[in-house]
Amino acid sequence: PGHVQLLPPQNVTLLSKDFAMILTWAPGEGSPPDVTYTVRYESQDRLEKWIKVPHCKNISRTFCNLTCALSNFYVKVQARVKAIWGQFQSPWVKSQLKDYYSDVELAPPVLILDVRENFIHVSASFPLPTCVENLTWKYELNLWEAGSEDKVSE
Known part of the structure; x- marks a missing residue:
């Protein structure tokens, strides 16, 4: 019997854009069309304490708006995402650390x-x-x- 391996999401990027903190990613190579994703985040003041994001559990879209899930806007945060398909799960993939205020990209008013x-x-x-x-x-x-x-x- 062949071994099914679910490849992890690619290009995992955390953005602070217009004061919204958004995690984006692309599906792993060869991902089935009905793959879903789950996201968690950690803040620099509580490293290795990965916090669940209820509205980004088993989602089919390739982004998660973390803004209103964050408990503290004044510390750097990092997020991670994994792919899920049936009973298979990919490894987690981490984003870089981002600072909500100092790393923000602003559109014009x-x-x-x-x-x-x-x-x-x-x-x-x-x-x-x-x-x-x-x-x-x-x-x-x-x-x-x-x-x-x-x-x-x-």
Whole structure:
């Protein structure tokens, strides 16, 4: 009888993007189409204590949003994922350690402009995950006349 080996997920990457902490991966080579995945994470203040992520157990998608599962946003975290197919399980694959705040990649804010005669009202907002505490934002605004190289910072 042939031995079935379930290869582990590949390209396991932990991202801190727009204040969401997301683990992504690709299926292992030759994975069956109905393979599922389970994710756990650990934080740097409690290493080797892998915490279950209830909404990322036996999932078919290849990402897991860990943001609202994290118990502490101020320590580095690491995640791991394994593939499951029937009675077979792959080895766990770990991500790198990531810092929620210092490693964050930010998209530009959403700007709404209200232009009237000789004033411009600019409203800037940034969508945050629901479980993230309110953050204080400071924006730098540059204005210039179309076609001009002269920029004015506000």
